[in-house]
Amino acid sequence: MSIYELKPKFQNLLRPLVQKLAKIGVTANQVTIFAMLLSIATGLIVFAFSSNPLILVIVPIVLFFRMALNAIDGMLAREHNMKSSLGNFLNELGDVISDTALYLPFAYLAGILEPLMLAVIFLAILSEMTGVMGVVIGASRRYDGPMGKSDRAFVFGVLAIILACGVSAGMWTSILLVVLILLMVLNIIFRITRALKEVKN
Template sequence: MISIYELKPKFQQMLMPFVNYLHKHNVTPNQVTVSACLLSIITGVLFYFNFESSWIYAVLPVFMFVRMAMNAIDGVLAKKFNLQSRLGKFLNELTDVISDTALLIPFIFITQIFPTGVIIFISLSIISEMAGVLAEVTSGERRYDGPMGKSDRAFLIGAVSVLILFGVPLEPYLYIIFIVASLLIAVNIYKRVLGGLGEN
């Protein structure tokens, strides 16, 4: 099943000037990773206190793109300049989960029907990343199978925000979006587990 993650190599290539600039100025991959997480938390807090304001729905899609770029940059920076570290691996996995949670929780307040669907979406997102990490333990390869992997979730949140910004009355139907997205995450969890077992 198609995932935005498949576009990652081309996206990374586009970001090379930024990667080279950061390395030239002694910025480390871990600094990029932590900065992306802190910005996610700040954006999530702003969203939490301003979910009724239209401007936050303009900020969210822009930030989701910036976050995807930063998530790509830290990896390229580490690999290209041999800056990988064990701490970096921990930070990469933990900050992604923290960032997703901070950015998604405020959707509970605008999901008019079955807001618990947002919690299910967040929970399955965390389980999905855990499955990807555990697959590396069993097979030696970190799994990023879609659908609805990290990049897909970022795109979904950005798209929902844009539609709300332009006045599309999505709020009564958000629970359907989150339920469908959760089912897709369940599929990727299954695929990641199979991949970790060497069965796909």
């Protein structure tokens, strides 16, 4: 199970906006680049003001906005004839760069074990790379859960809200990160095995 499975319903809500953006000449690549720059800027702001937990309030807002932008750029590409080879590069690299920019500042928060947070980020990158490898071997781009991109965004959004409310990080955050690590290892295994099965069939 993954929050990603709700994507079709989310896209239906966004479709009127996507049609308006296409009409005024907004391209899929422009949306992708904007989402990446927004994520980088947010990460830098959180890092710069990490001593004030309230700054984390912006993280779930940006994560949700970025999720909407990711859906919008895909719909512009597919439904308004904006697919391009450059767009494929921007889409995949943008996701990895955005995830890293948004999650890395958490490693510098008091009470967060940096090695665990860095392991989460590394596995997030590895998970997306594994998903892309499905296409390389002739399968589809794999988005299998658990703890895919949308799931990670949800977890870190909730974590940011809890920390912004004044709850101190500690043992509970370490346990959470360990659980995320284990789930992402499963994610990678599922993506590999299902891609291989898809090619075999």
